[in-house]
Amino acid sequence: MVKIINELKNRGVEDILIVSIDGLKGFSDAIHAVYPSAEIQSCIIHQIRNSTKCISYKDRKEFCNDLKNVYRAPTEEVALTELDNLEEKWGSKYEISIRSWRDNWDKLSAMFKIPKKLEN
Structure with a gap:
């Protein structure tokens, strides 16, 4: 999952304010690994x-x-x-x-x- 989030960064996404996610295990950790200040919002x-x-x-x-x-x-x-x-x-x-x-x-x-x- 970190690979997918890194690809966003490589394509120019500098920062993310908030991300709405489902219950997929490890997704919030992957987001925080690349965008540590992103807020995680469950769907x-x-x-x-x-x-x-x-x-x-x-x-x-x-x-x-x-x-x-x-x-x-x-x-x-x-x-x-x-x-x-x-x-x-x-x-x-x-x-x-x-x-x-x-x-x-x-x-x-x-x-x-x-x-x-x-x-x-």
Whole structure:
């Protein structure tokens, strides 16, 4: 994998601000080997799929609507508050799904470090 990332550098990519990755083992290490200051962001879509696979079909739409408040929050502080709200509402029923967000938060929250003026 480092070879692939090195090829990006050889083709002129001087720096990377943020990289969204799936769960491929060793990918974040390969990126940091070549671009040590790059932020690693786990793919939100993969996280949503993983955390909703054990949600009952009858609850899935409502749970996902509540979950949107977490990953669409304007700041990390608001996102964490929304995660608390999600846990308060659904935690007793879907503890594993919410725990996966908490356990992976360091990999899911890099997107909140992007200054608003760089978005779009």
